[in-house]
Amino acid sequence: MADIFTSAVIVATLSSGIRLAVPLLLASVGEAFGQRSGVLNLGVDGIMLLGAFGGYYTTLKTQSPWMGLAAGLAIGMALGLLSSVISVSLLAEQGISGIGVYLFGLGMSDLLFQRLVGTPLPVKSFPKVPIPGLSEIPVLGDLFFNHSLPIYLAFLAVPVSTLIINRTRFGMNIRAVGENPEAADSQGVSVVKVRYAAVTIGGLMAGAAGAVLAVGLGIFQQNLTNAQGFIAIALVYFGAWRPLGVMAGALVYGMVSAVVLLLKTRGIIPLGASDLAAMIPAIITVLALVFAARRFRAPTALTKPFMRGG
Amino acid sequence: MTSPGSAGRRSRLANQLLSYSVPVLAVLGALAIGAVMLAMLGANPFSGFWAMAKGAFGSSGALVETALKSTPLLLVGVGITIAFRANVINIGGEGQMVSGALATTVIALGMTDVPSWIALPLALLAGLVGGAIWGAIPGALKAYFGVNEILSTIMLNVVAVQAMNFLLRAPLIDPKEIERGTRIPQTARLPESTDLPLFVENGRLHIGPFIGVLAAVLVYMLLWRTTSGYRLRAVGQSGDAARYSGMSVERNVVWALTLSGAMAGLAGAILVLGSEGHRMVTDGSTIGFTGSAGFNGIVTALFGGLHPLWTIPSSFLFGGLLVGAIALQRAAQVPTALVLALNGLVVLFVVSLDRYRRQLKEREERSASAIAIDQEGDDGSPPPSGKDLEDG
Numbered sequence: 001m002a003d004i005f006t007s008a009v010i011v012a013t014l015s016s017g018i019r020l021a022v023p024l025l026l027a028s029v030g031e032a033f034g035q036r037s038g039v040l041n042l043g044v045d046g047i048m049l050l051g052a053f054g055g056y057y058t059t060l061k062t063q064s065p066w067m068g069l070a071a072g073l074a075i076g077m078a079l080g081l082l083s084s085v086i087s088v089s090l091l092a093e094q095g096i097s098g099i100g101v102y103l104f105g106l107g108m109s110d111l112l113f114q115r116l117v118g119t120p121l122p123v124k125s126f127p128k129v130p131i132p133g134l135s136e137i138p139v140l141g142d143l144f145f146n147h148s149l150p151i152y153l154a155f156l157a158v159p160v161s162t163l164i165i166n167r168t169r170f171g172m173n174i175r176a177v178g179e180n181p182e183a184a185d186s187q188g189v190s191v192v193k194v195r196y197a198a199v200t201i202g203g204l205m206a207g208a209a210g211a212v213l214a215v216g217l218g219i220f221q222q223n224l225t226n227a228q229g230f231i232a233i234a235l236v237y238f239g240a241w242r243p244l245g246v247m248a249g250a251l252v253y254g255m256v257s258a259v260v261l262l263l264k265t266r267g268i269i270p271l272g273a274s275d276l277a278a279m280i281p282a283i284i285t286v287l288a289l290v291f292a293a294r295r296f297r298a299p300t301a302l303t304k305p306f307m308r309g310g
Numbered sequence: 311m312t313s314p315g316s317a318g319r320r321s322r323l324a325n326q327l328l329s330y331s332v333p334v335l336a337v338l339g340a341l342a343i344g345a346v347m348l349a350m351l352g353a354n355p356f357s358g359f360w361a362m363a364k365g366a367f368g369s370s371g372a373l374v375e376t377a378l379k380s381t382p383l384l385l386v387g388v389g390i391t392i393a394f395r396a397n398v399i400n401i402g403g404e405g406q407m408v409s410g411a412l413a414t415t416v417i418a419l420g421m422t423d424v425p426s427w428i429a430l431p432l433a434l435l436a437g438l439v440g441g442a443i444w445g446a447i448p449g450a451l452k453a454y455f456g457v458n459e460i461l462s463t464i465m466l467n468v469v470a471v472q473a474m475n476f477l478l479r480a481p482l483i484d485p486k487e488i489e490r491g492t493r494i495p496q497t498a499r500l501p502e503s504t505d506l507p508l509f510v511e512n513g514r515l516h517i518g519p520f521i522g523v524l525a526a527v528l529v530y531m532l533l534w535r536t537t538s539g540y541r542l543r544a545v546g547q548s549g550d551a552a553r554y555s556g557m558s559v560e561r562n563v564v565w566a567l568t569l570s571g572a573m574a575g576l577a578g579a580i581l582v583l584g585s586e587g588h589r590m591v592t593d594g595s596t597i598g599f600t601g602s603a604g605f606n607g608i609v610t611a612l613f614g615g616l617h618p619l620w621t622i623p624s625s626f627l628f629g630g631l632l633v634g635a636i637a638l639q640r641a642a643q644v645p646t647a648l649v650l651a652l653n654g655l656v657v658l659f660v661v662s663l664d665r666y667r668r669q670l671k672e673r674e675e676r677s678a679s680a681i682a683i684d685q686e687g688d689d690g691s692p693p694p695s696g697k698d699l700e701d702g
Contacts, residue, residue: 042401042460046654092661095399095460099608100657106602107650114645115351222647226595227471230464237461275476282468286451289465293456 011142013262014255019147021247021254022154023048023213023225027232028239028246029161030205035236036165037198038178038301039087042098045229046105047079047203048210053109055211056220057116059123068123068215069150069208076207079105080200088195091305102229110222122218126150150212157205161243174198178299181306191306206232231285238288240296249288253281332667333613336659337627340652347651353642365637366630377519378584380629382407382577382600384522386607387614387621388529389445389573394616395533396566397546402448402463403574403604404596405470406441410575411582411599412470412477413440415497415590418504418583419482429503434521434579441575442568444470449567453560459567467604471596478592496591506584518580523622525573530618532569542566574604601632602650609653612660628653 027044034041051072059068083101086092126148135145165171173194176184181191206229213228214220231253239245257278264274345355366376386403393400400406417436421429448462478495487494506516533539544552545562553559581600582590592599610628614621631653635646 040460086658086662090662091665092658093664095401096608096612097658097661099401099605100654100661102654103602103605103609103657104651104654106597107647107652107654110647111645111651114647223595223597227464227468231468234461234465237458273476273480275472275479279469279472279476282465282472286462286465286469289457289461290451290455293458298458 017255017258021250023209025250026209027206028235030202033198034202037174037195040094043101044206046102047206048229049105049109051207051210052214056214072207072211077204080203084196084199094303158243256281332663339659340655361641362634366634374515375633376630380625381518381522382603383610384625385577387610389570390611391616393570396542400570405467406444406571406574407578408470409444410437410441411578414579418500422501426503433504437575437579438572442572445571446568449564453563497589518584526618
């Protein structure tokens with residue numbers, strides 16, 4: 001029992017927590033773009049699943065995890081565009097349309113997997129890229145600087161997204177159409193274009209999240225994400241629509257999952273109780289939603305379709 | 311009521327038919343894409359769909375399977391109509407089914423040596439209550455804390471699945487699974503007193519589908535024949551207007567999600583009590599238990615025009631798709647997951663065509679209100695009997 005407190009185990013656990021947080025982080029930072037522009041995309045889990053299958057299958061066929069990641073990005077972008085058509089151009093009810101994308105992704109990824117692959121064959125994962133110098137630092141080196149490239153990029157996406165949203169013209173437009181689309185429209189900002197862009201970025205990142213998840217694990221199976229895409233949506237609220245807050249939420253999930261995994265594999269808590277522990281982040285999220293509902297304001301136009309003069 | 315002018319009636323009927331055609335168009339659109347997908351998978355779409363139709367509706371045995379498969383879709387769908395009529399979105403059908411099923415399982419396991427006429431109703435009631443609680447929580451969070459119900463129902467799905475995994479792996483696990491060391495996360499066989507009665511001895515058809523239809527009729531009467539239902543719909547139409555006329559929006563939001571959850575919980579109860587093994591099993595995910603009925607129920611309700619009675623034939627159709635998919639898999643080696651993908655497309659088509667449907671409905675209502683004004687002379691009674699709010 002005492003040996004779990006050795007520094008090696010702690011570092012390994014925290015480091016796996018960081019890895020587990022990455023799919024959630026990518027998906028929810030992407031979702032934050034869409035939501036800041038006023039579009040709630042509930043289809044994230046479906047996009048992740050198709051991105052995961054695409055990433056896995058491409059890696060299986062090409063032996064290159066990078067081609068897999070590219071496939072995930074492309075699939076995510078296509079589905080992001082589709083989601084924009086439905087939510088932005090066809091003004092569909094956003095609380096339901098995403099469920100269509102989800103069911104489509106859930107069914108389609110399973111269908112393709114069964115037809116094209118059948119028996120789960122493991123694929124090559126992303127190689128680790130220790131950062132020269134920094135990875136030599138004791139403890140911290142292993143924790144932060146000895147991961148694969150997609151993991152660094154996912155965390156790099158946090159400050160980059162913050163900069164884009166807060167400091168660029170495009171980001172300003174995203175915020176404007178999310179808060180007051182009529183005013184933005186009268187200033188000559190194309191609400192439709194900005195929302196298309198924001199939702200497509202969200203799709204792209206959800207596809208990448210799926211590919212990183214599947215290729216990172218080296219496998220695919222039916223419902224691989226197990227609702228992670230839905231959790232990613234909640235994390236956007238948890239993080240009060242800010243990439244940094246979203247990252248904090250994703251890390252809470254990743255860390256708790258890693259600790260639960262550790263306790264389970266070491267047999268420290270009985271198999272059943274680990275499920276109880278895995279419930280903790282979900283409950284934290286619900287409490288955070290209660291807290292955030294009073295504290296932080298959602299983008300005013302969130303879930304409201306925009307129609308000129310309507 | 312006197313019959314309205316024939317000209318007004320005709321155009322109203324035409325608009326009504328057009329607006330009903332939207333869900334049909336949605337299904338046809340999804341099936342067309344399905345046909346393309348079948349062709350791409352190397353199966354003949356026509357013989358594929360024919361195999362599906364035969365597998366779902368072609369024999370009495372097939373019809374029984376379809377009725378059984380459509381029951382959870384019907385109950386969840388009916389619950390969804392309640393929520394949507396009150397203008398709240400319930401994405402938590404999955405979690406509510408699971409929590410209802412867990413409550414049923416706990417109560418049923420304690421019903422050894424209790425006569426069936428007590429045990430069975432109690433077990434079903436437990437499912438209703440379990441689902442109701444899982445609906446009431448997001449209802450209260452929305453009403454009193456301003457928490458978006460889409461988010462809270464999603465998160466409660468996650469909590470429910472962990473609760474299920476915990477309960478079935480530890481406290482509720484079949485003691486035999488521990489003895490044998492196999493540790494399959496499932497309960498012991500529930501007492502026979504809680505089995506759903508069968509229509510034919512050793513047959514498959516139990517009373518579940520009839521409970522579903524009964525629930526749909528009761529919900530219809532609740533929504534359109536009682537004051538409580540009138541309030542729910544009034545809050546759904548305009549929260550502000552309802553508030554000005556003295557209704558509590560908060561209480562009705564909680565009530566709508568509670569009822570909605572109760573229906574899903576009942577679906578979960580029937581799934582457990584009517585299962586072949588007469589026990590609850592988990593594969594670690596909600597959809598392993600529900601077969602995605604918590605989400606597919608949304609499809610059913612949308613196709614039924616968010617009307618409890620229309621949800622009955624709608625659920626039969628979608629239940630038939632699920633059963634037919636098994637025949638399709640046998641005939642053309644196309645995985646049953648195809649149906650899930652098609653259901654997703656149906657949702658996308660329905661919501662995408664929704665604006666068009668609403669335009670038609672507005673036109674229909676305008677001609678309907680013209681008729682109503684014509685008749686105001688002979689009928690001075692106030693409308694809360696509710697027909698005027700009906701739009702499904």
